Amino acid sequence: MEQPDNIKTVLDAGAAAVQPITSHGGIPYVAVPEGYNIHDLESLLPAPTRKRADVTTTDTDSFIFYTKKHGSLDNATIYADIDAEASRFHLVAVINDHGSDIDAQQWRDHLCQFSPKQALEWKRWLGKNKTNFSQADFATWLEDNLPDIAAVPGMPSGADILQMALGFEANAEKRLRSKINLQNGGVQFEFVEDEERTPGRRCRCSSVSPWACRCSTAAATPTRWKPASSTASARAR
Template sequence: METKHETNLAETLARELKSPIEIASNTAAALRRVALPPGWTLEEQDDSMKLPAPLRKTATVRLRDADSFIDYVKRHGSLTDSTVWCLADYVQGKIAFTAIINDQGEDPGAAAWRDHRAYFAPEFSEEWRRWNGKNKQPMSQADFAAFIEDNLKDIASPDSAGLPSGAAMLEMALSFEATQDMRFKSAIRLSNGGVNLSFVQDDDAQTLQKMSVFERFAIGIPVFWNGDPYQVDARLRYRVRDGKLHFWFELVRTDKILEAATSTVITTIREKTGNPFFFGDPFAN
């Protein structure tokens, strides 16, 4: 048992030396334990910024396109100690890639800091943002007509699909504008999948005007910025409220379109980097 005399002696010795006394160390773990005299505090000073160069590479960067992401991984990484991860939620529309430049390799006895990282999230195209932004959003006849006119170049007319062309969609949009002040009367479904809508003037119930609309149409748009276009099918819907029609469209299985576009990006990254590739969160607890 340590006596009071021995304790006083250690404190006196520490004050005379004017430095802490090391009582244990572990070189392998770079761990040191020191005893400080009463009233002393231990401060940490990092002078690494004064060195001619850092002791090791460390960084966190975000890239804007796949080519930049690939080039960064190849420039700073290695085939043995760098990994690439993909975290994808196609329903929520979230795609993210992470490259860990100094990841832990196959050697079970070797560890790495994993603090040199590159991030890349593909940027959605303006067309994709526009159509998804209005997906399932009811619009008045005039607003829907304006949206179709503004984005007419995106309307696709696949061969042998029986879907309306851009010209036919424009004609429908113009009809919407012409009937926006009329009162809706009835709707008759046609054998070709379309719908015949009847309108009357509020001040003349005998005046009848008919307009044909399409139940389905298709758009051809890129999912990602500077990417290839994909066909996206859409269903046209309408609802009557106070004698007025409101229209909207429902894009069909955008999650599968996003998955297909992402698969192309994944293939490009895997082939051009050559690094181990994983699906998941590299920093999950």
């Protein structure tokens, strides 16, 4: 039983005598016998050897305060990840980022992140994005959330937007025409303006002046009238 104990004593003494070896590139490393580990005891020191942190803030004042307190113009860099369509806004300040000089490398592990919380009002509006409303439901929803609309000079006010929702008006009526080709199975759909029922179009019931037209669907004011030329078509096979 003495021989194994002697071997263990020798291994322990050898492991204790191991010293860091510096490679040609300047990176230190240590070779230890199999079964032995190297432990980082920095946590037992009175203070860390350098600054490391990953702080998350939700307001601009805290983000600016922390970044200015620990960062510098030479080493701190702020990166932005912004997606307006997805309503995502995220900033991260790397306090110990690489410098501009070739030998100004840093560890880049001191971070301050800014992830603002969405306001309840914004969540309500965003939740209704691309939602279909009836005119009555749309006007009611706008009226309930009217205080959320900011008053910006030169832009429509909340009252203007509500008035628009209450006063939708169609300026043209269209008819759907479809054609089918029996030889190749092609189908053509075409939306055509109904000239007899569209304001600003000549009535077909009379060739005289539109003021003399007896059709109830004729335009009351046919001035600046131009023949309709726009059609929308789609083909499907």
